[in-house]
Amino acid sequence: MKLRFLAGLSAFVAVAGLSACSSSSGSDGGDAAGGRTRIDVWLMRDSVSAAFQKDFVKGFEAAHPDIDVRVQIQEWDGIGGKITAALASNDAPDVIESGNTQVAQFAQSGGLTDLSGKVDDLGGKDWLKGLAEPGAYEGKQYGIPYYAANRVVIYRKDLFEKAGVDASAIKTRDQWVTATRKLNKGKQQGIYLPGQNWYTYAGFVWDEGGDLAEESGGKWQGSLDTPEAQRAMAFYKKLQALGKGPKDSDEAQPPQAEVMAKGEVAQVISTPGGANVVAQNNPELKDELGFFPIPGKTADTPGAVFTGGSDLVIPTVAKHQDEAYTFVKALTGDAWQKKLAVAMSYVPNRTTLASAVSADPGASAMAVGAAVGHATPNTPGWAAVEAKNPIKDYLTAVLTGGDPAGEAKKASEAITSAMNSGS
Template structure:
């Protein structure tokens, strides 16, 4: 695909001078922070070369950052006079950084960037208090990875599983003999969140300027009831998450018919057990009705521009091109990601895992859009709630306890 040719000189990005600090003949050098393993080195090199060819007046200097500790590093950079010009950040981190006042408001660029078609799971957390700071970059979400051979042996047609009821019926049929119908550990809280959203509930809600935990609402409790029903059809632990033990290892070592994971989990399964190559398939997490896939948590990244950048016009040009249709299609194919717009889903039609992911992404959500959510994830009372219910606790009582813990964490910020 040809590179999109774009112009700089964007007055809406503030009064930036766009001068470089080098002797490159008047060109603008921008510093860009991208995250480790978000894209391959090959794709990064391809994009940078294409971008610099299209924009010979802009030089791109990419610095790869580690996810571990990135929140503190970005916070410090935004408060300094030496911030990078473009930063890749996790979609749910944008509110935290925007709260400090250190991000450039890009609200007036949403239309130009095709924002009406953005995945809401990237766009909504990229906004804070009615202003758009984060520009959707790429998305990934969970799907069902299944053993095609075990489905065939049980006479189950994966393509016919469109609803939750059909999913339960199929899993019950698969769960026989030495075959485990599904491996779903007790603390997979992102999966629970999807079931809660399906029911019209949420993890927390804002009222009167304050956030409150919402796991004790009727809708959220119905989501928990479905989780409990599905989890009972496997032999997953009730007191640990999908990383303990790694569920890909569990699937690789035994006759596990299904796991809920991002499609990349299939590669890990095959690495552990090469005999399963060609025996894994994908389908979207089913919803309550056949017309709507199950809700999923949308992971992924947004791109932001620090207010401290002195090269905001060039930084915006970089973001506009990387998040534009031409490069989004290339990125999706190269990395098996979901593109940032619903209108680009066909770009991954030939990739079974990414195609299933794209279907679910249309019903993607993000965690509550507030800086205080970071404190919830740090303590994660949702995991404790799941284990308590799955080990016999009263759902209503345990939901009230978890909701109170969420409320306290969100409003204390600690």
């Protein structure tokens, strides 16, 4: 799933340039001049910069002179239906970038090439779990991890120093709460955490050993009423109370980076790109923003995070299977993964490449969390849950005084109904 807050990274993405780099307006699967095989590739808006795309295509074609790459930039809005239609046609592109949690939906239709036999060749043993697992469906690997991004804590260095708080010493959730209480004075909010920030809550559930839903006997059921999820809710409520975040909206309403830019918020939980938005709204804070991984229950394990990002898939009906695989292998291989991570402040697709972003404070903080990242339940039915999102309603209900156990039971039943009915 694309993390919408990655839009904060677009400060250095030239949208017009992306469109200009798009080399084709159609996907006819034809051959290029001189006997070269042309492959059509769909990449998503703002996933890579125009400069990176140009460099990669140039480098790839130099290394594979028999292949001509035509990239078409797609919009995130409505992409699910567009990919579904392409997979059902006889005119699909050769490679498609898909949100990682969308892969199961497309694989269920039988429209994706099974790449299970290529996992070892692609370095799959080191893939990030949060990208690799949703790229698989019913024991087969269809999606190849492309890039990842996840949430970290963005904090005000000046406010931490004034309060005598050392961010580098915050390794556990208890230490985090203690520090946040010291920062929560007067008009200053120790943390701005909107009540419906359900991805953050999900991380606490995973920290406790639980999940948002569980499968048993081929049926999925919501699991917010388990002891693990209840402990996560108790911690979420404690943390949320250390600020003045709204209890009935998420991080986009109002945009939390804009709230932080007003100067009275010490911390937010966001992808690092959120810092760019804060600085755009308040340039005086540009050099005052730092990052650290969301703390875990114990100092030896960082907090679990939702891993957003993309996988690359090859449609079953793609006309150039071998060339498509060659493209996927190159873009997800060591050399270009390192360049992509540096260019876009992304987390590379493999844990062994984390050092590529060591000089980028935000991306390196992401990489720590990504190593223990998770995805939402890997089933096509999860899309129906997110459409209605009873988790948000559950969080608001508890934060406004509702009975945690009773509200969790209702939310779990709503999740179960949505997952199994697809509506």
